[in-house]
Amino acid sequence: MIADDRRREILRRLQIDNYVEAAALSRELGVDASTIRRDLDALARSGQAERTHGGARIAAAPSDIPYAVKESERRQEKVAIARAAATDVSDGQTVILDSGSTTYQIALELRHKQGLTIITNDLRIGKYTATLPNVRLLVTGGELLGSVYTLVGERAVDFLSDYSADWAFLGADAIDPTAGITNTNTLEIPIKRAMIRAAAASIVVADSSKFGSRALAKVAAIEEVGQIITDRAQPIEGLADYGPTVLFA
Incomplete structure (x- = not known):
């Protein structure tokens, strides 16, 4: 799975569950932990997620305006x-x-x-x-x-x-x-x-x-x-x- 597709999938899970765990993403998406960390960091820089210890949560100020x-x-x-x-x-x-x-x-x-x-x-x-x-x-x-x-x-x-x-x-x-x-x-x-x-x-x-x-x-x-x-x-x-x-x- 390429980076864009992987990050879309992570965003999809964030929209549903409001939180993702890095270790679970690594297992389920078949990539190493460092790759997932880079994905989560990229989503945090874009304002679509907030990094937490061991994962990320949906951004407090959502990327889509209600x-x-x-x-x-x-x-x-x-x-x-x-x-x-x-x-x-x-x-x-x-x-x-x-x-x-x-x-x-x-x-x-x-x-x-x-x-x-x-x-x-x-x-x-x-x-x-x-x-x-x-x-x-x-x-x-x-x-x-x-x-x-x-x-x-x-x-x-x-x-x-x-x-x-x-x-x-x-x-x-x-x-x-x-x-x-x-x-x-x-x-x-x-x-x-x-x-x-x-x-x-x-x-x-x-x-x-x-x-x-x-x-x-x-x-x-x-x-x-x-x-x-x-x-x-x-x-x-x-x-x-x-x-x-x-x-x-």
Whole structure:
């Protein structure tokens, strides 16, 4: 098992149990104790874990901001972004909605469309969409990241491989012209990439505070997505470096 896969597995166990023991990880993952120590140290440096004697625990300040906090932050900007994102969606199309508070706003904006198929890994989006008439809802399988209502894992990725969508709307923790679209939680990376592969057009929706910064793990290069929709609440330095992909709501 390569380092990235091993660390994703350690994070998965931390999300479930809140604590991992280094000796048990060494036995179960088939690597020596020094390798596990390096993995745990790397996760601690990235803010995703806290080292303890003999192991690690989930970071006291979680790497994913809880949904209730995200939902209240920059709400006006997120509504404007969602309205711009929903404009080009036509009746009868298939739309993938990534987990997040901005994509939840897109779900609200899509309520007036007819005959949509919506695919999501977000339980809150799924719950809301289930109340809409004339919408076909598909929710990925997978394992729940409770604080953000997100389904992740191999089953979620495999689920998406069976479908083709017209649109995929993805959130992002950070956007940088060199690092590209990045995310704090590595467990979400495979399903975000699967969403991009499954859609004819991939759109990143992110407020302007996300620009010019980098998070831990790369989702995609700027040129791998069709468009980035943001707001004008704050200026984006080096806007030209992002190419023609940025659209302001």
